[in-house]
Amino acid sequence: MKIRVVSKRDEIQNLDTGEKVIHLAFRPSNEDIFNLIKRCKNVEVIQIPTSYRRTVSKSIEMFLDMQKIKLVEGDVWGHRKDINEYYSISPAIIEKIKDMKSEGIADDDIAAKLSREGKLNKEMLLYILGKS
Template identity: 45%
Template sequence: MKLRVVSSKKEITDLNRNEQLVHLAFRASNMDVMNLVQSCPRLRAVQIPPSYHETMSRAAQQFLEIQGVQLLKGDVWGHRKDIDEYYAIGEQIVNRISTLMSEGNSIEETVRKLQRETKLSEDLIRYILKEQVMA
């Protein structure tokens, strides 16, 4: 699973139309959100830093919801965009989630353990759990 990191408004129009998971590393306006959804019709989730989530307009949040796009809070720790524009979430993380769930851990316990082990955000772990493990 790959998370496309977008660090400026200018990059939105250059995105691949097939992007499904995007991290916005800038404070997006309503127009930026609309342009993102238009540029990526297969978009399923957008992750933004928690501090930006607090200031994101309700209209933009509702627009994403209407379009069927999940809004996730979180950061991409240790990612260097100059090296790769994608933040890779390895298959071992998905396998670890599956293992924890098959061992009888609750969703809450699984999320808590994975956050400690991987530094992924709670929302992103829940998204992976729903889309990859429980699907």
């Protein structure tokens, strides 16, 4: 699984229209989020850093909720945008998720355990759990 990292608002207009998971590494305005949704019609998750999450308006939260788009907090630790525009979720994490699910462990417990071990936050892990 890959997360498309967008570090500047100017990059929104050049995104692949099929992007599903996007990390905004800048403080997005309402207009930025509308432009993102207009450009990427299949987007399922928008991740923004915790410090920026508090500045997102209630109207945008409601709009995203109506569009069935999750807004999650988090970072892409150690990612270098100059090397790759995508942050890849480690196959080892995906494998651990599958193993733990097959053992019958609850999604919340899996997300809590892996968020401590890995570099992903619980909300993103719950999204991945829902997809696998």
